[in-house]
Amino acid sequence: MTQPTVTVSEGTRVWLNFSLSLEDGSEIDSNFAGDAVEFMIGDGSLLPGFEHLLFGMCGGERKIFTVVPEDAFGMPNDNNVQEIERDQFDDDVELEVGLVFSFADASGGELPGMVVAYDSDTVTVDFNHPLAGRTILFDVLIHRVEAAELH
Incomplete structure (x- = not known):
């Protein structure tokens, strides 16, 4: 059978x-x-x-x-785009649009975020999934x- x-x-x-x-x-x-x-x-x-x-x-x-x-x-969520003070990044970091950093989330896990804009005071980071x-x-x-x- x-x-x-x-x-x-x-x-x-x-x-x-x-x-x-x-x-x-x-x-x-x-x-x-x-x-x-x-x-x-x-x-x-x-x-x-x-x-x-x-x-x-x-x-x-x-x-x-x-x-x-x-x-x-998922769809991109505007709340997942955050402005972070420039002084939160090491001085020797060369910022550029598209650069991905690993950030600690509230529970201590890792959360990737991509730089979408920056100036001398703030860095705008997008925490949406890159394929959102x-x-x-x-x-x-x-x-x-x-x-x-x-x-």
């Missing part, structure tokens, strides 16, 4: 290769040159908006999805899907 085909759903382990690109075709990330990655649906490896697109797919399937900002990295507001093309090849072992 043949085993039924397992499709991606809650409680499955998935092996896949993927790439993320912008609508203009520029690639953001890809693991197609390497081994497939393995993860459990719902473990936080993928954003929920990406993960749910995989539901119903099975081993051997490849699809390209267009993911709107709301289901990807962007539509993402998600190219995915499912290698294998298994029902997860329950412990």
